Amino acid sequence: DVQLVESGGGLVKPGGSLRLSCTVSGFIFSDYTMNWVRQAPGKGLEWVASISSRSNYIYYEDSLKGRFTVSRDNAKHSLFLQMNSLKAEDTAVYYCARERDTTLVIYNALDIWGQGTMVTVSS
Amino acid sequence: DIQMTQSPSTLSASVGDRVTITCRASQSISSWLAWYQQKPGKAPKLLIYRASSLESGVPSRFSGSGSGTEFTLTISSLQPDDFATYYCQKYDTYSKTFGQGTKVEIK
Numbered sequence: 706d707v708q709l710v711e712s713g714g715g716l717v718k719p720g721g722s723l724r725l726s727c728t729v730s731g732f733i734f735s736d737y738t739m740n741w742v743r744q745a746p747g748k749g750l751e752w753v754a755s756i757s758s759r760s761n762y763i764y765y766e767d768s769l770k771g772r773f774t775v776s777r778d779n780a781k782h783s784l785f786l787q788m789n790s791l792k793a794e795d796t797a798v799y800y801c802a803r804e805r806d807t808t809l810v811i812y813n814a815l816d817i818w819g820q821g822t823m824v825t826v827s828s
Numbered sequence: 829d830i831q832m833t834q835s836p837s838t839l840s841a842s843v844g845d846r847v848t849i850t851c852r853a854s855q856s857i858s859s860w861l862a863w864y865q866q867k868p869g870k871a872p873k874l875l876i877y878r879a880s881s882l883e884s885g886v887p888s889r890f891s892g893s894g895s896g897t898e899f900t901l902t903i904s905s906l907q908p909d910d911f912a913t914y915y916c917q918k919y920d921t922y923s924k925t926f927g928q929g930t931k932v933e934i935k
Protein backbone atom coordinates (compact mmCIF):
# COMPACT_ATOMS: atom_id res chain seq x y z
CA ASP A 706 0.00 0.00 0.00
CA VAL A 707 1.10 3.55 -0.66
CA GLN A 708 1.68 5.25 2.67
CA LEU A 709 3.06 8.53 4.00
CA VAL A 710 3.64 8.78 7.74
CA GLU A 711 4.54 12.09 9.37
CA SER A 712 6.26 12.39 12.74
CA GLY A 713 8.08 14.92 14.85
CA GLY A 714 5.23 17.18 15.85
CA GLY A 715 4.68 18.38 19.38
CA LEU A 716 4.62 21.35 21.72
CA VAL A 717 7.37 23.95 21.29
CA LYS A 718 7.89 27.40 22.76
CA PRO A 719 7.83 30.53 20.59
CA GLY A 720 11.24 31.02 19.01
CA GLY A 721 12.00 27.31 19.20
CA SER A 722 12.70 24.79 16.46
CA LEU A 723 11.20 21.52 15.31
CA ARG A 724 12.05 19.01 12.59
CA LEU A 725 9.23 17.09 10.98
CA SER A 726 9.75 13.85 9.10
CA CYS A 727 7.64 12.01 6.54
CA THR A 728 8.48 8.39 5.84
CA VAL A 729 7.18 6.93 2.62
CA SER A 730 6.42 3.40 1.44
CA GLY A 731 4.65 1.72 -1.45
CA PHE A 732 6.06 3.79 -4.31
CA ILE A 733 9.41 4.89 -5.74
CA PHE A 734 10.01 7.93 -3.57
CA SER A 735 12.90 9.21 -5.68
CA ASP A 736 10.59 9.64 -8.70
CA TYR A 737 8.26 12.18 -7.11
CA THR A 738 8.14 15.81 -6.10
CA MET A 739 6.96 16.12 -2.50
CA ASN A 740 5.13 18.88 -0.67
CA TRP A 741 4.29 20.09 2.82
CA VAL A 742 0.83 21.56 3.48
CA ARG A 743 -0.44 22.84 6.83
CA GLN A 744 -3.82 23.52 8.39
CA ALA A 745 -4.28 25.71 11.45
CA PRO A 746 -7.03 24.60 13.86
CA GLY A 747 -10.44 25.28 12.32
CA LYS A 748 -8.88 26.93 9.25
CA GLY A 749 -8.23 26.08 5.62
CA LEU A 750 -5.30 24.46 3.87
CA GLU A 751 -2.05 26.36 3.29
CA TRP A 752 0.69 25.15 0.97
CA VAL A 753 4.08 25.37 2.71
CA ALA A 754 6.85 24.04 0.47
CA SER A 755 7.79 21.64 -2.31
CA ILE A 756 10.97 19.79 -3.26
CA SER A 757 11.62 18.08 -6.58
CA SER A 758 12.65 14.46 -6.87
CA ARG A 759 16.38 15.22 -6.90
CA SER A 760 16.18 18.28 -4.63
CA ASN A 761 17.19 20.59 -7.46
CA TYR A 762 14.00 22.66 -7.28
CA ILE A 763 12.86 23.85 -3.87
CA TYR A 764 10.08 26.36 -3.30
CA TYR A 765 8.45 27.94 -0.25
CA GLU A 766 5.37 29.96 0.50
CA ASP A 767 6.73 33.50 0.47
CA SER A 768 6.01 34.32 4.12
CA LEU A 769 7.91 31.24 5.34
CA LYS A 770 11.15 31.75 3.44
CA GLY A 771 14.11 31.93 5.75
CA ARG A 772 12.46 30.12 8.67
CA PHE A 773 11.49 26.80 7.10
CA THR A 774 13.76 24.42 5.18
CA VAL A 775 12.55 21.39 3.25
CA SER A 776 14.88 18.50 2.41
CA ARG A 777 14.73 14.84 1.51
CA ASP A 778 16.80 11.67 1.70
CA ASN A 779 15.86 9.43 -1.21
CA ALA A 780 17.92 6.54 0.13
CA LYS A 781 15.87 6.58 3.32
CA HIS A 782 12.54 7.34 1.59
CA SER A 783 12.13 10.35 3.82
CA LEU A 784 11.05 13.97 3.57
CA PHE A 785 11.87 16.59 6.19
CA LEU A 786 10.75 20.05 7.25
CA GLN A 787 13.06 22.01 9.54
CA MET A 788 11.12 24.81 11.23
CA ASN A 789 13.01 27.55 13.08
CA SER A 790 11.98 30.72 14.94
CA LEU A 791 8.53 29.26 15.41
CA LYS A 792 5.59 31.55 16.09
CA ALA A 793 2.14 30.96 17.54
CA GLU A 794 0.68 31.30 14.04
CA ASP A 795 2.70 28.25 12.92
CA THR A 796 0.43 26.10 15.10
CA ALA A 797 -1.17 23.64 12.69
CA VAL A 798 -1.43 20.09 11.47
CA TYR A 799 1.38 19.56 8.98
CA TYR A 800 0.76 17.15 6.10
CA CYS A 801 3.25 15.73 3.66
CA ALA A 802 1.82 15.05 0.22
CA ARG A 803 3.01 13.49 -3.00
CA GLU A 804 2.71 15.43 -6.21
CA ARG A 805 1.18 13.52 -9.09
CA ASP A 806 3.50 12.44 -11.86
CA THR A 807 5.49 15.44 -13.12
CA THR A 808 7.07 13.65 -16.09
CA LEU A 809 5.06 15.66 -18.63
CA VAL A 810 4.17 18.71 -16.57
CA ILE A 811 6.21 20.91 -14.26
CA TYR A 812 3.66 21.11 -11.45
CA ASN A 813 0.79 18.87 -10.49
CA ALA A 814 -1.95 18.17 -7.98
CA LEU A 815 -1.32 16.34 -4.71
CA ASP A 816 -2.59 12.77 -4.94
CA ILE A 817 -1.34 11.02 -1.81
CA TRP A 818 -1.38 12.58 1.68
CA GLY A 819 -0.16 11.51 5.07
CA GLN A 820 -2.35 11.64 8.18
CA GLY A 821 -0.62 14.76 9.48
CA THR A 822 1.36 15.69 12.57
CA MET A 823 0.29 18.42 14.99
CA VAL A 824 2.64 21.26 15.84
CA THR A 825 1.68 23.54 18.74
CA VAL A 826 3.68 26.70 19.39
CA SER A 827 2.87 28.02 22.84
CA SER A 828 4.62 29.20 25.98
CA ASP B 829 0.17 36.61 -6.16
CA ILE B 830 -2.86 34.86 -7.57
CA GLN B 831 -5.74 34.57 -5.12
CA MET B 832 -8.27 31.75 -5.16
CA THR B 833 -11.82 32.53 -4.00
CA GLN B 834 -14.47 29.88 -3.45
CA SER B 835 -18.20 30.39 -3.19
CA PRO B 836 -20.25 29.77 -1.26
CA SER B 837 -18.37 29.34 2.02
CA THR B 838 -21.13 27.08 3.32
CA LEU B 839 -23.77 25.19 1.42
CA SER B 840 -26.78 23.38 2.91
CA ALA B 841 -28.14 20.57 0.77
CA SER B 842 -30.09 17.33 0.95
CA VAL B 843 -29.22 13.84 -0.20
CA GLY B 844 -29.94 13.61 -3.91
CA ASP B 845 -29.41 17.32 -4.59
CA ARG B 846 -27.21 18.59 -7.40
CA VAL B 847 -24.49 20.73 -5.84
CA THR B 848 -22.19 23.24 -7.51
CA ILE B 849 -19.19 24.96 -5.94
CA THR B 850 -17.36 27.78 -7.70
CA CYS B 851 -13.69 28.70 -7.54
CA ARG B 852 -12.36 31.91 -9.07
CA ALA B 853 -8.73 32.80 -9.71
CA SER B 854 -7.61 36.44 -9.67
CA GLN B 855 -5.63 35.77 -12.87
CA SER B 856 -5.77 33.07 -15.51
CA ILE B 857 -4.38 29.70 -14.43
CA SER B 858 -5.35 27.87 -17.64
CA SER B 859 -6.61 24.45 -16.46
CA TRP B 860 -4.11 23.99 -13.64
CA LEU B 861 -6.70 23.46 -10.93
CA ALA B 862 -7.46 20.65 -8.51
CA TRP B 863 -10.34 19.91 -6.17
CA TYR B 864 -10.04 18.13 -2.82
CA GLN B 865 -12.50 16.76 -0.29
CA GLN B 866 -11.69 16.85 3.42
CA LYS B 867 -13.60 15.30 6.29
CA PRO B 868 -13.06 16.32 9.93
CA GLY B 869 -9.81 14.97 11.36
CA LYS B 870 -8.76 13.48 8.04
CA ALA B 871 -6.30 14.38 5.31
CA PRO B 872 -7.60 15.92 2.10
CA LYS B 873 -8.45 13.60 -0.77
CA LEU B 874 -7.83 14.49 -4.41
CA LEU B 875 -11.03 14.42 -6.48
CA ILE B 876 -10.27 16.31 -9.69
CA TYR B 877 -7.05 17.47 -11.35
CA ARG B 878 -6.41 19.59 -14.41
CA ALA B 879 -9.81 21.18 -13.86
CA SER B 880 -11.87 18.28 -15.20
CA SER B 881 -9.95 15.00 -14.90
CA LEU B 882 -11.42 12.58 -12.38
CA GLU B 883 -8.87 11.00 -10.07
CA SER B 884 -8.85 7.21 -10.11
CA GLY B 885 -11.36 5.69 -7.70
CA VAL B 886 -13.44 8.85 -7.31
CA PRO B 887 -17.17 8.33 -8.00
CA SER B 888 -18.43 9.64 -11.32
CA ARG B 889 -21.00 11.86 -9.60
CA PHE B 890 -18.11 14.29 -9.09
CA SER B 891 -17.16 16.43 -12.08
CA GLY B 892 -15.11 19.54 -12.68
CA SER B 893 -15.21 22.18 -15.39
CA GLY B 894 -13.79 25.55 -16.32
CA SER B 895 -10.59 27.16 -17.44
CA GLY B 896 -8.86 30.50 -17.15
CA THR B 897 -10.28 32.14 -14.04
CA GLU B 898 -13.59 30.39 -13.31
CA PHE B 899 -14.04 26.78 -12.29
CA THR B 900 -16.81 24.62 -10.88
CA LEU B 901 -17.05 21.37 -8.96
CA THR B 902 -20.38 19.60 -9.39
CA ILE B 903 -21.78 16.71 -7.41
CA SER B 904 -24.62 15.36 -9.53
CA SER B 905 -26.52 13.61 -6.74
CA LEU B 906 -25.31 14.31 -3.22
CA GLN B 907 -24.70 11.19 -1.13
CA PRO B 908 -24.40 10.92 2.68
CA ASP B 909 -20.65 10.36 2.33
CA ASP B 910 -20.25 13.67 0.47
CA PHE B 911 -20.90 15.97 3.44
CA ALA B 912 -17.46 17.47 3.87
CA THR B 913 -15.36 20.54 3.09
CA TYR B 914 -14.13 21.06 -0.44
CA TYR B 915 -11.07 23.01 -1.51
CA CYS B 916 -9.81 24.16 -4.87
CA GLN B 917 -6.08 24.57 -5.47
CA LYS B 918 -4.12 26.16 -8.27
CA TYR B 919 -0.84 24.69 -9.47
CA ASP B 920 0.09 26.75 -12.52
CA THR B 921 3.33 27.74 -10.80
CA TYR B 922 5.33 26.52 -7.81
CA SER B 923 2.91 28.40 -5.53
CA LYS B 924 0.03 25.97 -4.95
CA THR B 925 -2.51 28.28 -3.35
CA PHE B 926 -5.75 26.85 -1.97
CA GLY B 927 -9.19 28.41 -1.89
CA GLN B 928 -10.67 29.06 1.55
CA GLY B 929 -12.95 26.03 1.38
CA THR B 930 -16.66 25.29 1.00
CA LYS B 931 -18.42 23.30 3.70
CA VAL B 932 -21.28 21.15 2.45
CA GLU B 933 -23.76 20.62 5.28
CA ILE B 934 -26.89 18.56 5.69
CA LYS B 935 -30.02 20.63 5.13
